[in-house]
Amino acid sequence: MATIDINQVSKIYTGGVTAVRSVDINIADGEFIVLVGPSGCGKSTLLRMVAGLEVISQGAVRIGDRVVNDVDPADRDIAMVFQNYALYPHMTVYENLAYGLKNRGTPKAEIAERVAEAARMLQLEPYLERRPRALSGGQRQRVAMGRAIVRKPAAFLFDEPLSNLDAKLRVSMRGEIKRLQRRLGTTSIYVTHDQLEAMTLADRLVVLNGGQIEQIGAPLEVYHTPASTFVASFIGSPAMNLVKGDLHGDRLAIGPAMFELGGYAPASGPLTVGLRAEDLRIAREGEVSFALRVDYVEELGSQRLVHGTLGDQPLTAALPPETALGDAINLAIPPDRLHFFANETGKRIGNGLPAPTTPAAERLGAGRLVAHR
Amino acid sequence: MHKTRFFDHLILICGVLFLMTPVVVAFMTSTHTAAEIHSKGLMLSPGGHFAETYTTVLTRQGGFTGQVTGARMVMNSFILGVGFAAGKIILSMLAAYAIVYFRFRMANLAFWIIFTTLLLPLEVRIMPSYQVMTQLGLINTYTGLIVPLLASATGTFYFRQFFKSVPDELLEAARIDGAGPFKFFIDVLVPLSRTMMAAIFIIMFVYGWNQYLWPMLMTTDESFFTLMRGIKSILQVWIGSQIPDYNEAFALAVLAMLPPVLIVVIFQRWFIKGLTESDK
Numbered sequence A: 001m002a003t004i005d006i007n008q009v010s011k012i013y014t015g016g017v018t019a020v021r022s023v024d025i026n027i028a029d030g031e032f033i034v035l036v037g038p039s040g041c042g043k044s045t046l047l048r049m050v051a052g053l054e055v056i057s058q059g060a061v062r063i064g065d066r067v068v069n070d071v072d073p074a075d076r077d078i079a080m081v082f083q084n085y086a087l088y089p090h091m092t093v094y095e096n097l098a099y100g101l102k103n104r105g106t107p108k109a110e111i112a113e114r115v116a117e118a119a120r121m122l123q124l125e126p127y128l129e130r131r132p133r134a135l136s137g138g139q140r141q142r143v144a145m146g147r148a149i150v151r152k153p154a155a156f157l158f159d160e161p162l163s164n165l166d167a168k169l170r171v172s173m174r175g176e177i178k179r180l181q182r183r184l185g186t187t188s189i190y191v192t193h194d195q196l197e198a199m200t201l202a203d204r205l206v207v208l209n210g211g212q213i214e215q216i217g218a219p220l221e222v223y224h225t226p227a228s229t230f231v232a233s234f235i236g237s238p239a240m241n242l243v244k245g246d247l248h249g250d251r252l253a254i255g256p257a258m259f260e261l262g263g264y265a266p267a268s269g270p271l272t273v274g275l276r277a278e279d280l281r282i283a284r285e286g287e288v289s290f291a292l293r294v295d296y297v298e299e300l301g302s303q304r305l306v307h308g309t310l311g312d313q314p315l316t317a318a319l320p321p322e323t324a325l326g327d328a329i330n331l332a333i334p335p336d337r338l339h340f341f342a343n344e345t346g347k348r349i350g351n352g353l354p355a356p357t358t359p360a361a362e363r364l365g366a367g368r369l370v371a372h373r
Numbered sequence B: 001m002h003k004t005r006f007f008d009h010l011i012l013i014c015g016v017l018f019l020m021t022p023v024v025v026a027f028m029t030s031t032h033t034a035a036e037i038h039s040k041g042l043m044l045s046p047g048g049h050f051a052e053t054y055t056t057v058l059t060r061q062g063g064f065t066g067q068v069t070g071a072r073m074v075m076n077s078f079i080l081g082v083g084f085a086a087g088k089i090i091l092s093m094l095a096a097y098a099i100v101y102f103r104f105r106m107a108n109l110a111f112w113i114i115f116t117t118l119l120l121p122l123e124v125r126i127m128p129s130y131q132v133m134t135q136l137g138l139i140n141t142y143t144g145l146i147v148p149l150l151a152s153a154t155g156t157f158y159f160r161q162f163f164k165s166v167p168d169e170l171l172e173a174a175r176i177d178g179a180g181p182f183k184f185f186i187d188v189l190v191p192l193s194r195t196m197m198a199a200i201f202i203i204m205f206v207y208g209w210n211q212y213l214w215p216m217l218m219t220t221d222e223s224f225f226t227l228m229r230g231i232k233s234i235l236q237v238w239i240g241s242q243i244p245d246y247n248e249a250f251a252l253a254v255l256a257m258l259p260p261v262l263i264v265v266i267f268q269r270w271f272i273k274g275l276t277e278s279d280k
């Protein structure tokens, strides 16, 4: 168990590709960090630099209080779980689990004990004598986990360990990984491009884009106050609606719709406004609202996603499944749920409208929205 | 469906007959006496002298010095075949390992140099090789017979392709598991290469077993003669009105065929097993 400090780390591949740019992350002991971002943003590269599989071009990585830049992967006291599991195909499950310990000269009796413990934890006992090819994907995944656990390392590194599994298994393995990490209390870095996986697993999320950190924060913090349009559109499903708006004083115009922010004016002039689909709801009788022209509807069972246009800008609303729909619906959104981003940089402006302290029921009725058709 | 199956079988049977008949004829003929063969020609029916001929062939001391037996020649061929195949596998695996897994300068150049030697058969370099061996005093030794033939572009090429197909993550997992370069080779690559090794062993053993020109040059001492040379020296005994020992020549030919067949049959099992149980 250890802290991991990633200090101004960059990776420049031969050929000049900068895959990771000046990344700073301080990971506390026992923390579960998830690196998330689109394909090619440098997540794997960063993880592999921590693992020692990739040379660190600039900066320093510290595991515990030791700088490990020049330390061999075997001596970094880490264990890694690969996307394709990378099990040794010619070894039995037992041998796969024992191999790392054997190489470190662990006594036979202790190996047997630790393998047995890991096998019990992961329900692998019936398969110990099998070869990996005789296992299902989920079982292989657990063997890969087991190989990491038996070593009792200071840190677990996961590189998209669940992306080869089917959706249902992914959900259950996700839970299992989380539970295991909690139980062992081992510092973990987990790479994924799946924002849902990231949200559910992380103590803290690190959102990467083009090799740079966009935002670090607890999942809900990132969800509620995305630092940029990139994070806003990446975290949360469906993606946050980003529409062009115009702010004059505390009056916000989005196409034909007009909102009054009640004195809150973080900027002025054109900017990007973020509205979460799940914050939009059908306007009640007499409530100020704006009209969404409905294009098509996606039924998800628990809710329906209504895709439409506001003025000439696309907008998606997540509504309860029983909502009655016509060609157009009147929607409302609490102003404190609006996000503002600068047009040029995409960075967040202000911290959003402070939520009123009045009870929720009252707040819904508060007529601070002014709609213009 | 039924019709095609019938024709499939017909074609296969024709192929088998075509390939097997000469072997059967050679075997049947070898069980007759030399005189019989001389007067009646090749035989398709078994004669009564199987045990006799084969015992003679394997145990009678013959040759110019009257020292060497057939059994000795079989052994020599075997040493050559196995030494050749095993040596080639070890050498080409190590070469391929270095080329694929170690980033040293001009690794690719080294590989292509090795690879171009594919274009040069033994016969092209036989004189210089012979001279080197003479000067090293390795004429009439097993070392001299085997070592100059070991460098194998074919083997290196196959192992290189195979190693390249092994996922990188396996190496990385092994590195994190604390396996150094040597351990990774022994614990992971060698076991994974078993089927490849079996395939190359088959090819190389047969190739080594059938070597003719090189043993001919390298051995003057009859105790190092291989079977391939021996068969010829028997037919060369053609003194006066004596009938050549056709039966013995056929017997030796059949014997010469046996080990490669056995090797193929044995290793083929592994080979096919490896192919069907594909290690993923």
Ligand SMILES: Nc1ncnc2c1ncn2[C@@H]1O[C@H](COP(=O)(O)OP(=O)(O)OP(=O)(O)O)[C@@H](O)[C@H]1O
Binding pocket: A013, A014, A015, A017, A018, A019, A037, A038, A039, A040, A041, A042, A043, A044, A045, A046, A193
């Ligand atoms: N060996 C290499 N040489 C040059 N560029 C590389 C190398 N490996 C990766 N890259 C580049 O570095 C960038 C980051 O790659 P990386 O594998 O870290 O992405 P990733 O975030 O893990 O993506 P994914 O989700 O698809 O796995 C990519 O643009 C990639 O093209």
Ligand SMILES: [Mg+2]
Binding pocket: A043, A044, A045
């Ligand atoms: Mg990756």
